[in-house]
Amino acid sequence: MREYRWRIHSLWAVPLLCIAAGALVAAITLAIDAAIGYDRLPSSVLGTPTAAQTILSTAASSMLTLTTIVLTVLTLGVQLAMQQFSPRIVRALLGDRRSQLAHGLFAATFLFCMIAVAKVDDAAKPGHQVPSVTVATGYLLLLASLLALVAYVHHAGQSLRVAGIIDLVGDNLQVELDRSFPLERAEPEDPASVTTTDAGVVVLIDVGGLVELARRSDDRLEMLVAVGDFVPRGAPIACSQAGRPVDGDGVRRLVLLDNERSHIGDAAYGFRKLVDIAERSIASSPYDDPVTAVQAIDRLHDGLRQLAVRRMPHTEHRDGRGAVRLVTRELGWPGWVRLVFEEVVEVGGGSPVVARRLLAAIDDLLAVAPPDRRAPLQQHRDRLLAAAEDAGVRLVPDDQGLGSGQDLRAQR
Known part of the structure; x- marks a missing residue:
């Protein structure tokens, strides 16, 4: 129960502890200066008493302003996340330990500088000028705050992304699963299969490295996932087609x-x-923002037109001797066409502007694609014509989607 209460109230406890630590460090460094003297470090390192006082006072006001701005931006970010994702996301965002430590460091640096600047004697009396240990510690805290600010901006930007928020909640869920539901027995591992130790999206597969790994063990590996697939924790990602033991760590590194x-x-x-x-x-309305949709279709058309005449990736990868060592999963031409047109045709078939631009794109692709790649395109063209007919849209191929395709003519 005590641990649970601490986790609830730690939203504000961590910054307060950091502030208290800042005051404690100031007291300790001032005590050290009083014991060893106030001029242990030369002025060439710390600056003159006036310079040290100016730096510390400026730093104190700057850190107070920075803390205020950071907390304001955090509040706005939380409000945006509540509106866009879920109103129940607040505690997960506010409970982020790295953000709390950054806020606490900024506030602790402000308090430390406020205490230190009062002990600097700008009258430069002999034997009592600058508490050197305290001022040096203040400079170090300022440097740490600067580095923490850069790291915090990066972390906050990553946390407020869709993937960052989902991962934040998912990581908290994983912690609770491990705490509340301990694993009683593990499933026996298949030595011919490789499973993941963490969850995530496959962003890169080192084909060359896997081919070399399979060659060294005289094996033939099969990838069970493709780039872009989400893999749960403990799910298989590769296996040996020959049933031989696989170097799991080696595959996971690749x-x-x-x-x-x-x-x-x-x-x-x-x-x-x-x-x-x-x-x-x-999606909301056929006339919501068709010009933006046309611009996106322009680039979809461009990308698919380039793919139409290019070789699709091989699924079998061979070593230097020609032996197949790795089998991967690759998207074929019908899959690319479906990816580009399936949803856009469905939602855009009732918009005259979008439908005309889609028809022009598909007709152009049918003209340049090899004969064996035209069937998927023709299928989506038929779907587009049917959707437009149901919506009462008279289709004319139009590269601009503005309804002027049939009116354009060469000037004589």
């Missing part, structure tokens, strides 16, 4: 997990983002 997908090595993620932009622009 499969990188993160809390969200990345553009590096994951072209499908770029398409996914553009589809999201197009879909959100037209």
Whole structure:
């Protein structure tokens, strides 16, 4: 019960403890200065008494302003997260230990500088000038606060992302699962299979490294996940097709997990983002923001047009002698077409502007795609025509989506 109460009230207890620690450190350093003398460090290191007093007083006011701004921005960020994600996300954000320590450090530095500046004698009396240990400690706290500010801005930006908030809640959930539901017995591990020790999204697979790993053990590995897949903790990610024991640690080092997908090595993620932009622009109402949707479709069209004439990735990877050592999961051409058009056609078929731009894109892709890649495109073209007919939209291919496709002509 005591531990539970501490965890509830630690939202404000950690910063208060940091402030108390700042006052305690100031008292200790002043006692040390009184015991060993006030001029142990030369003025070339700390500056003159006037300079030290100016620095400490400026630092104190700056740290107070910084603390106020940081807390204000934190409040606004929490309000935004409550509106966009969940009103129950407040405690998870406010309970973040790294944020609490940063706030506490800023406040403790302010209090320390306020105490130290009062002990600096700018009259420069002999034998009693600057409490050198105290001032030096204040400078170190200022440097630590500067570094903490940079780290805090990065951490706060990462925490307020969708993936950051989800991971924050998920990590808290994992802690409670481990505390409340201890593992009684572990499932026996299959030596021919590799499982993850943590949860995350696959952002990179080192194909060359896995091929070399399989070659050294004269094995043939099969990847059970692809780039962009979310892998739960303890889920299998690879196995030996020959049933041989696999170097699990070696495979895990060559499969990188993160809390969200990345553009590096994951072209499908770029398409996914553009589809999201197009879909959100037209999902609420057919006339909500069709121009933004057309701009997103322009880039979807461009990306898929480049893929239409390029070779799809191989799923079998061979070593230098030509032996297959690794089998991976790759997205085929029908999958790319479905990724780009399935949702956009469904939500945009009733918008004249969006539907016309989609028809122009699909017709252009049908013209440049090899014959064996046209069937998926034709399927989505038929879906688009049917959706437009149901919505009473008369379709004419239009690269701008403005309804002027049939009116454009060359000037003579």
